[in-house]
Amino acid sequence: MERTDAQALLRDAERLRRRARGDRHASSVPLLIFGALTVISAPLALFLWPVGGWFWLLAGPAGFLATGWWYRRQQTRSGIGEGRGSYTVAGVSTLLAFVLLPVVWIAPLPVVAAGLLVVAALQRNRYLAAWATVLGLLGGLEHFLVLSNRLYDLAEWLGWFREPRNYGLLDELGPPTVFAAVGGLLLAAGLVALRRERVGR
Numbered sequence: 036m037e038r039t040d041a042q043a044l045l046r047d048a049e050r051l052r053r054r055a056r057g058d059r060h061a062s063s064v065p066l067l068i069f070g071a072l073t074v075i076s077a078p079l080a081l082f083l084w085p086v087g088g089w090f091w092l093l094a095g096p097a098g099f100l101a102t103g104w105w106y107r108r109q110q111t112r113s114g115i116g117e118g119r120g121s122y123t124v125a126g127v128s129t130l131l132a133f134v135l136l137p138v139v140w141i142a143p144l145p146v147v148a149a150g151l152l153v154v155a156a157l158q159r160n161r162y163l164a165a166w167a168t169v170l171g172l173l174g175g176l177e178h179f180l181v182l183s184n185r186l187y188d189l190a191e192w193l194g195w196f197r198e199p200r201n202y203g204l205l206d207e208l209g210p211p212t213v214f215a216a217v218g219g220l221l222l223a224a225g226l227v228a229l230r231r232e233r234v235g236r
Contacts, residue, residue: 060109060228060229060232061158061160061163061232062160062162062163062166062224062225062228062231062232063225063226063228063229063232064102064105064106064225065102065122065151065154065163065225066163066166066221066222066224066225066228067221067222067225067226067229068098068101068102068105069098069147069151069170069221070218070219070220070221070222070223070224070225071218071222072094072095072098072218073170073174073214073215073217073218073221074214074215074218074219074222075090075094075218076090076091076094076214076218077210077211077212077214077215077218078211080177080210080211080213080214081210081211091143091144091147092133092140092143095126095129095130095133095143095144095146095147095150096126096127096129096130096133097126098126098147099122099123099125099126099129099150099151100122100123100126102122102126103121103122103123103125103126106122121154122154125150125151125153125154126150128150129146129147129150132146133146141178142174142175142178142179143178144170144171144174144175144178145171145172145174145175145178147170147171147174148167148168148170148171148172148174148175149167149171151163151167151170152164152167152168152171155167162224162228163228166220166221166224169217169220169221170217170221173213173217174214174217177210177213177214177217180209180210182209182213183209183210183212183213184209186209186212186213187209
C-alpha cells in the first residue's frame with residue numbers, strides 16, 4: 036500500500052470517528068434534558084417544600100431514564116449508543132439514593148448532578164463534567180438560598196429597596212430567578228454542544 040493510500044485511509048477513519056462522536060450527541064442530549072428540567076423547576080421553587088423539594092426527587096431519576104431511553108432509541112436507529120456509563124443505571128442509583136438516604140432531600144439537586152458527573156467521568160467527557168459540576172454547585176447553593184441572598188445584596192447596592200414591599204417580592208422571585216438562570220445556562224451549553232457535534236460530523 037502506498038503512503039498516499041495509507042494517509043487517505045487514516046483521514047477517512049478519523050472522519051468516521053468524528054461523525055460517530057457527533058451522532059452520539061454525548062454532551063448535548065443530557066444538557067438539554069437537565070437544562071429543561073431545571074427551567075421547569077424554577078416556578079416550583081416558590082413553594083420550596085413540599086412541591087419544589089419533591090420535584091427533583093422525581094425529576095432527577097426521570098431525567099436519567101429519559102436520557103437513557105433516547106440513547107437506546109438512537110442505538111436502534113443508527114447503531115450508535117450512549118457509550119461508557121449507563122444513564123439508566125444512574126437513574127436507578129439516584130432513585131435508590133433518595134429512598135435510602137432521606138438526608139439528601141435537603142438538597143437533592145447536587146445528588147442528581149453527581150450522577151451526571153459520574154457518567155461524564157466514565158465517558159471521559161470533560162465538557163459534560165464541567166456543566167454537571169456547575170449544576171451541582173449552583174443548585175446546591177440555591178437550595179440553601181445562598182444565591183438568592185446575593186440578589187438581595189445586588190438589589191440593595193442598586194438602591195432598589197425603597198419600599199418595604201420590595202423585600203417580599205424578592206423573597207418570592209429570588210429562587211425561581213436563580214433556577215431559571217441555571218437552567219438557561221445548561222440549555223445554552225447544550226445548544227453549543229449540539230452545534231459542535233453537528234460541525235464535527
